[in-house]
Amino acid sequence: MKNIATFILTVIFPIVIVTVMLRDASKDNVALEALRAEYSIPHIPSVDHSKHKELQRDFDNPHEITEACISCHTERGNEVLANAHWNWEREAYIEGRGVTYLGKKNLVNNFCTGILSNEATCNRCHIGYGWADDTFDHSDPLNIDCLICHDNSGLYDKQRGGAGYPVPGLDFQTIVQNVGRPEMDNCGYCHFYGGGGNNVKHGDLENALLTASRDVDIHMSVEGGNLHCIDCHKTTNHQMLGRYYGVSSDNTMRATCEDCHTSMPHVDRILNEHVVTVACQTCHIPVYAKVNPTKMHWDWSTATDRIDGQPYEIIDTLGNLLYTSAKGDFHWVQNAVPSYVWFNGTADHHLISDIIGEDDSVIYINTLLGEAGDPNSRIYPVKIHTGRQPYDTEYRTIIQAKLWDKDPGMGALWVDLEWEEALAAGMEYVGMPFSGHWDFIDSKMFLMVNHMVSPADQALSCEDCHTRNGGRLAGIEGIYIPAQTTHAAIDYFGILMLLFAGAGVCIHAILRYLAWKKRIKIPV
Amino acid sequence: MQKVYLYSRYERFWHWTQAFLILFLALTGFEIHGSYRMFGFENAVHLHNNAAWILIVLIIFTIFWHFTTGEWRQYLPTAENLRAQIAYYVTGIFRNAPHPTKKSSLSKLNPMQRLVYLGLKILFIPVMVITGLLYMFYRYQLDGAITSLGINNLNLIAYTHTLGAYILLAFVIVHVYLITTGHTLTSNLKAMITGWEELEEEEVEKAVAIEEKKESIQSD
Incomplete structure (x- = not known):
């Protein structure tokens, strides 16, 4: 008995004490408190634009508004002309390709596949007026649409199929007298609706962020950080931080969690050491598309089907479009669990001129580069959007189809529902040969999941990855993951x-x- | 039948604390390895690390104890009787043959024990401690940044640590069985608890003779 007592006193008791002491050592995260204080200071505009004489008049057309803006903000026009939001292309060095000029202007994807030949409708989301085809003048500052980003009245709207021009009949006087810093719905006007509808493309960027609860997005929620897009996508001279690797290629000008939270954001030493291999987003965005579903698969090959000669749609009980004759089959997922990849901040893209290998069964629309052992690489969460899209079986290139036109009979797929004409018209516009032999091929596109960060207590727990079977990082190679x-x-x-x-x-x-x-x- | 005081208070404390810690480290360690779920991964890691620190402190004290008491000499390997000891476990024990090695406070360990315990002390335990420390500190925090020892991944560290754990566990299984091969089934166990071991007369006689010799050496 005495020995058992001694044993308990000398062995078990100290272990319990030490363990309890170490476990309860969680200090308050002082850095986080400082950030909360910093970002709770409201922005007070230094200018009331309604007091400017230049703006106290009627405007006949939107170019005149831009002229009025530039008459005071004399250099801002030139800043915008240098911005990727304006050019839809960016100079970047890609290993194996050299210096490239890539962007929405010339890249293909596996959603609506690309803007070429479809500018008049796609470029509603361009920050300019009149980019309807390749004759658009990118050097004229008067073509800039200042309002789409700076309208704070909420009244501004761009026309469908209007090549970026506003809808007719807007109250320009009210709008111009209420301009200011971009707010969430300015950015969201385009970025929430990429791919043709709310949350279609990104999955972590959608209009639910405007009214998000803390659980949906701890940063953007009014009950959370109440941050605006530009709080993180910090902007200097119209150059903003942030990279979307569907169009970007290099590891520069990224908006990162570390910009605010530093590279040692945790109180716990072991968690901080995870940051070397695991990106913040991996644990802190356990699921995305939390409010509305996002599109995970787009099969163009079933498009143009008709019932009794008529195009049709299939909509599920939740209101998701599952099929439409114009676009084919869709697959939607809500509360999507991300996939995980190594990523070092650089990416390659499948250019429309790239030849598809004879053995390639899948086209990688973009390739996120990175691997274990590369000091710049970390494990990131991604949405993998799969597609099935047309390609030329003889020339072995992706085909850019012409999708939209305001008139029938011009070869537009969405208007005429004829593949052959749409493919021929698209490739003619692009200036690439079309053999007339075509089929559909599977494609994959990788989209980083960066938004919809959950509150810390909803982050992944150790066992989400540290488990023998079925862990989140089950597909990750090249590192030792304890328990897995x-x-x-x-x-x-x-x-x-x-x-x-x-x-x-x-x-x-x-x-x-x-x-x-x-x-x-x-x-x- | 006579009783001899073999294990000092500290030696017993060390033995049982170490035994408990090694079992506890195995229990938590194999959870970290993913073999089963018991405490939960995070708890297992904290418990394992804390137990490891306690074991390291114990090892440091025990190294000190070994040298100040001269007990380290108990582990000097000897070929004498080694063959006989192995023969005893293979055949002699079934024929009720006497233990080939006599116990005394000067020589508590038979040649097999000497070899195995020495191996634990200079090879297996150091390897476990070193790989364990590397596991904890191959990356560390310095001046507000995470830096590393130039080791990019855990593979070699973790594999070695795991292999060592299996070997230690196998040792524990055999060890726990072999303590039943004393004068009676429990005499070794009792000895390690109370310090006093029941030895056969013959053994004691030899032990007493050695004690006397020891005293005469000291008095010289």
């Missing part, structure tokens, strides 16, 4: 050794027992 990674030979050898040891002592004990029984009998 095993060395088969060591485990086989180890378990075998334990079995041998156990069996050995059992056999020995039985033999001893038998020998002992025999010995007892001898005197009898």
Whole structure:
């Protein structure tokens, strides 16, 4: 009894004490408090635009508004002309390609596939007026649409199929007298609706962010950080931080969590060391598309089907469009669990001029570069959007289809529902050959998941990854993940050794027992 | 039948604390390895790390104890009787043959124990401690940044640590069985609890003779 008491006192008791002490050592995260204080200061505009004489008049057309803006903000026009939001292309060096000029202007994707030949409708989301085709003048500052980003009245709207021009009949005087810093719905006007509808493209950027709860987005929620887009996408001279790797390629000008939270955001040492290999987003965005579903798959190959000669739509009980004759089949997911990849901040893209290999069964629309062991690479959450889209079986290139036109009979797929004409018209516009032989091919596109950060207590827990089977990082190679990674030979050898040891002592004990029984009998 | 005081108070404290810690480290360690779920991964990591620190402190004290008491000599390997000791476990024990090695406070360990315990002390335990410390500190915090020892991944560290854990566990299984091979099934266990071991007369006689010799050496 005395020994048991001693044992408990000297062994178990200290362990319990030390463990409890270490576990309860969680200090307040002082840095986080400082950030909350910093970002709770409201922005007070230094200018009341309604007091400017230049703006106290009627405007006949939007170009005149831009002229009025530039008459005071004399250099801002030139700043915008240098911006990727304006040019839809950016100079970047890509290993193996050299210096490239890529962007929405010339890249293909696996949603609506690309703007070429469809500018008049796609470029509603361009910050300019009149980009209807490749004759648009990118050097004229008067073509800039200042209002789409700076309208704070909420009245401004751009026309469908209007090449970026506003809808007719807007109250320009009210709008121009209420301009200011971009707010969430300015950015969201385009960025929430990429791919043709709310949350279609990104999954983590949608109009639910305007009214998000803390659970949906701890930063943008009014009950949370109440941050605006530009609080993180900090902007200097119209150059803003932030990269979308569907169009970007290099590891510069990124908006990162570390910009505010530093590279050692946790109180816990072990968690901070995770930051070396695991991006913040991986744990802190456990799911995306939290409020509305996002499109995960787009199969163009079923488009143009008709019932009784008429185009049709299939809509599920939740209101998601599952099929439309114009676009094909869709697959939607809500509360989507991200996929995880190594990523070092650089990406490559499948250009429309790239040849598809004979053995390639899947086109990688973009490729996020990075691997274990690369000091710049970390594990990031991504949305993988799969598609099935037309390609030229003879020239082995992706085909850019002409999708939209204001008139029928011009070869637009969405108007005429004829593939052959749409493909021919699209490729003619792009200036690439079309053999007339075509089929559909699977494609994959990787979209970073950066928004919809959850409150810290909803972040992934250790066991979401540190588990033998079915962990979040089950597909990640090149690193040792405790509990997940095993060395088969060591485990086989180890378990075998334990079995041998156990069996050995059992056999020995039985033999001893038998020998002992025999010995007892001898005197009898 | 006579009783001899073999294990000092500290030696017993060390033995049982170490035994408990090694079992506890195995329990939490194999959870971290993903073999089963018991405390939850995060708790297992904290418990494992804390237990490891306690074991390291214990090891430091025990190294000190070994040298100040001269007990380290108990582990000097000897080939004498080694063959006989192995023969005893393989055949002699079944024929009620006497233990080939006599116990005394000067020589508590048989040649097999000497070899195995020495291996634990200079190879297996150091390897576990070193790989364990590397596991904790291959990355560390310095001047507000995470820096590393130039080791990019845990593979070699973790594999070695895991292999060592299997070997230690196998040792524990065999060890726990072999303590039943004393004068009676429990005499070794009792000895490690109370310090006093029941030895056969013959053994004691030899032990007493050695004690006397020791005293005469000291008095010289």
